[in-house]
Amino acid sequence: MEKINWYGTYSLTLREIKRFLRVYHQTIFTPVVSALIFLAVFVLAIGNHKASISGIKFIDFMGYGLIAMSIVQNAFANSSSSFIMSKMLGYISDILTPPFGSVEIIIAFTIGAVLRGVFVGIAVAIALIPFVDYTLAHPFLLVFYVLASCTLLGKLGLLSGLISNSFDQHSAITSYLITPLSFLSGTFYSVQSLPPIFQQINLLNPFFYIIDGFRYCLTDKADGNITGGILFLMISNGIMYFILVKLIDKGWRIKS
Incomplete structure (x- = not known):
């Protein structure tokens, strides 16, 4: 097994962290504004007509x-x-x-992704304090879900960067895959309200396990199987890691 260059990994990781912190108004504050707008729109449009979803207050x-x-x-x-x-x-x-080898690149970019995800999550949670009542049913499991989810999406982002040879291709992956999967994962509704066939289809959506598990950690209520979600995240992270190692070592779409 090739020895990992930890100092090089640290340097590349630091560059990734400084990169998104340098434009914090775009990378951290903009998602907060978007979350507040979404909450306002849905609560004003639906809040008076729906008291709760799956036993959880609508807001x-x-x-x-x-x-x-x-x-x-x-x-x-x-x-x-x-x-x-x-x-x-x-x-x-x-x-x-x-x-730098594939392992160092994967670790550095993934840590950068995890930290930005955590910073944004904390910022959004703080911004929603006046409107949302927080509970914490499973704190240690919450840490696992946040870290495992950010790690998986960080690796998926790295794969998207490998696939894309232009910003247009990158935007297409985000618009046609990531955004629809995240919006149709039960963020705004309970999957129990879907017809049975669509409930089964949604079980193939990784974002469903992430968002359902996150909500379960806070409320102790879930639409899906939590054990299955944990296994899904662990297996998916392992698979994504080995795929990225192979592709980066091969120089796929990054070496002429």
């Missing part, structure tokens, strides 16, 4: 879902935008030059 159900969605979307956006930018601006060669 709380919405708030928890918006926090989870903000976390995973921004974790994906961080690694994907950073990697595609390195390809478009031409400094990807600096990253691919030894002593």
Whole structure:
């Protein structure tokens, strides 16, 4: 097994963290504004007609879902935008030059994605305090869900960056895959209200397990199988790691 260059990993990770903190108004504050707007629109439009969903007060159900969605979307956006930018601006060669290997690249970009997701989640949660009542049924499981979810979406973002050779291709992946999957995952509704066939289809949506598990950690109420969700996150993270190692080592779409 190849020895990991921890100092190089630290340096690349630090660059990733500084990159999104340098434009905090865009990377952290903008998702907060978006979450507040979503909450306001849905509560004003539906709140008076629906007291609760799955035994959870409507505004709380919405708030928890918006926090989870903000976390995973921004974790994906961080690694994907950073990697595609390195390809478009031409400094990807600096990253691919030894002593960096695939493992160091994956670790650094994933940690950057995790930290941005966590920062955004904390910021959104604080902004929703005046409107949402928080409970915490499973604190340790919540930590697992947040870290595992951000890790998975960070790796998916890295894969998107590998696939995309332009910002248009990157935007297409975000618009046609990531955004629909996150919006149709039970963020704004309980999947129990769907017809049985669509409930089964939604079980193939990774965002469903992430958002449902996050909400379960706060309320002790879930639409799906929590054990299945935990296993899904663990297995998916492992699969994504080995896929990325193979693709980066091969230089797929990043080496001429």
